[in-house]
Amino acid sequence: MSETTTRPLTFGLDTFGDTTVGLDGTPLTHAQVLRNVIAEGVRADQVGVDHFSVGEHHRPDFTISAPDTVLAGLATVTENITLGTAVVVLSSDDPVRVFEHFSTIDALSNGRAEITLGRGSFTESFPLFGFQLQDYEKLFEEKLDLFVKLLPQKPVTWSGTTRPPLTDQRVYPEMERTLPTWVAVGGSPNSVVRTASHGLGLRLAIIGGPAERFAPYVNLFHQASEQLGKGALPVAVHSPGHIADTDAEAIDQLRDAWIMNRNKIGSERGWGPSGEAEYQAEIQGGSLYVGSPETVAQKIARTIDLLGLDRFDLKYSTGTVPHEHLMHSIELYGTEVIPRVREILGR
Known part of the structure; x- marks a missing residue:
């Protein structure tokens, strides 16, 4: 078991703005789904959730392509909840513009913005914005390096191969604090160590299989952070799930959508077809948190403890x-x- 930190334990909700249907099965427009996401963020704020994060995609099954715009809207209608990303695809964006967008959100929300940066598990944004997939690693490494240099909000001098250099450049608006920044990692040791080297929080995307298989990555992150002199850095996990009044109700409500979603993505990535057996296996022993409040709470507590x-x-x-x-x-x-x-957990 990994050592529990003394930091406050917090909880978030994430969405990609999945394209949904009405109760009668009629598909909703992308515009209506986006309006619903705002309502969902407001509800999360009302019921005491700590964080609400929206992820960037550029494909028909997800509606959020501009997470900063969604978060700016939420900044004006929420009061306490932290507003962040899950994730911003930094590789196909400009770090300076991303920083400016989130410093603006932080001002609008009275200091409630945060950001999670990632390379993107989907690649549609690369050709869309004119980037080459063969530069996948280099794009993220260079742009992450520049983004980290912007965080202290001092004049930045930087040069690389993926965008024009900067010389003693400041960015605006100026923030009233340092922007909380995480990096999303899917399970690469190199990505774990890189995150530690920058002194950023580690956000593990565990979307299948047992959560305990990620314990070596958490331990590596803590070891690297200590050896690099970065201190104790935070670790978060992002996993899918659904809650209803009873286990049976939650399982029934999610079943068809989960299997359809899994098979759509699987067909694009060369996975075999999924069905009821895999769905039930992920609920019972994998990283799918589905059931009544008690069932889901017990499973989340176990993951946090592990x-x-x-x-x-x-x-x-x-x-x-x-x-x-x-x-x-x-x-x-x-x-x-x-x-x-x-x-x-007694926390």
């Missing part, structure tokens, strides 16, 4: 699950699951 986490984020939207079910899941997460996990 990995010594500072934060757990539930990706509450998967495929076409209707907005009404998502709203109830959010309410149960904030009012029942989070308090129960704290009770179980």
Whole structure:
């Protein structure tokens, strides 16, 4: 078991703005889904969730292509919740513009912005914005290096091969604090060590299989952080799930959407077809947090304990699950699951 930190334990909700259907099965427009995401963020704020994060994609099954714009909207209608990303695809964006967008969100939200940077598990943004996939690693490494240099908000001098150099350049608007920054990692040791070397938080995307298989990455991150003199850095996990009043109800509400989503992505990546057996296996022993509040709380508590986490984020939207079910899941997460996990862990 990984050592538990003394930092406060916090909880988040994540969404990619999955294209959903109404209760009658009618597909919703992208515009309506985006409006629903705002309502979901407001509900998360109302029920005491600590963080709300939206992820960037450029494909028809996800509606959020501009997470900063969504978060700016949420900044004006929420009061307490942290507003962040899951993730911004930094490789196909400009670090200076990204920093300016999030310093603006931080101002609008009175200091509630954060950012999670990633390379992107989907690659549609690369040809869309004129980047070459063969530069996948170099793009992220150079742009992450520049973004980290912007965080202290001092004049920056930087040069690389992926964008024009900067000489004693400041960026605006100036922030009232340092922007909390994480890096999303899917399980690469090199990515874990790189995150530690920059002194950033580690956010593990665990979307399949047992969570305990990621314990070596958490241990590597802590070892690297200590050896590099970066101190104790936070670790978070992002995993999918769905909550309803009973186990059976939650399983039934998610089943078709999960299998359809899994097979759509699987067909693009060369995976074999999925079905009921894999769905049930992920619920029972994998990283799919589905069930009643008690069932989900017990499973989240076990993951936090196993990995010594500072934060757990539930990706509450998967495929076409209707907005009404998502709203109830959010309410149960904030009012029942989070308090129960704290009770179980004594944190």
